[in-house]
Amino acid sequence: MNICIIGGTGFVGTHLITELIARGHRVKVITRRPERHRHLKTLPGVKLTSIDFFGNKILERQVDGYDVVINLAGILNPQGPNTFTRVHVAVAQRVAEATCSVGTPRLLHMSALNADENGPSEYLRTKGRAQKQVLATEGLNVTSFAPSVIFGPGDNFFNLFAQLLSLLPVFPLASASTRFAPVYVGDVADAFINSINQPQTYGKNYELCGPDVYSLKELVQYTAKQTASKSLIIPLNRFLSRPLAALMGLVPGSPMTMDNFNSMQQDSVCQNNQAVNDLALSLHSIDSIVPAYLAGRDYAGQMDFLRSKAAR
């Protein structure tokens, strides 16, 4: 199939594209900055193109003739004009409109677990609005996916903890008791790909969780064990977590923001496992994947891993 992906240059997109190519599909990636994503250009059958999403009919021309459109665009921290509303809602709406207007039959949309118009953070509220609007687009076969936190080589979760643990002799941890069900990026890619030709998935939103649930404290302790970190982890209660989140938002690179903190006021665990049956998923535990990439925690090694998978 010919597949067009928006938001495909990041962590999830790189894994998904690698898997699509390995299964013989051709992929076009729409990105704002093709020059920054050379790792994708080296994959056979991948084309990168840059457009103005809101330019007159430009997106329509780009998605015309494709069998499937996938929208993964998303941010954790807004910057300048790239607000949550613009990236999550306006881009998603444009993608759905353009896909529908050129008669492309299939749209896969990336949402997030707990996405809800009335959710506790702007991230979750805008994801919730987009999910509702995209699923309601008439004349389009949409499937939406709502993962808990996603892990795998190149992730911004275990890798971030490992980096912080290596830098900080004392690691104060906000929202330490919030629970997550981390899902492997390869399983997320399988969910997307397995849904494509399954009419029973049209119009549905699938929660995606890994097989096990952990508190944030357990996940940071796990990372410390894997990386042999001696950092002292100090779980903070809710009262102390808030000022820490505010402070972390000021640190360059913002390892945590107030909006991230607000998202974590809810556990990120699935209410059902319908995806496992409907999408024939075989879920991976963190222990079967994480130790290998935390052990060789360098970018080149992680990219080699992706290339060797694509060359399979």
Ligand SMILES: NC(=O)c1ccc[n+]([C@@H]2O[C@H](COP(=O)([O-])OP(=O)(O)OC[C@H]3O[C@@H](n4cnc5c(N)ncnc54)[C@H](OP(=O)(O)O)[C@@H]3O)[C@@H](O)[C@H]2O)c1
């Ligand atoms: N990672 C997780 O744990 C997790 C969990 C639940 C849901 N999700 C969702 O999964 C999706 C992919 O996540 P990820 O971890 O792969 O994120 P990522 O690595 O940060 O990649 C995000 C992608 O969004 C695109 N993007 C950002 N700002 C944009 C804008 N203004 N206009 C158009 N595109 C824009 C980027 O494309 P360019 O820069 O190339 O234009 C990039 O390819 C996101 O929607 C995220 O919310 C992720």
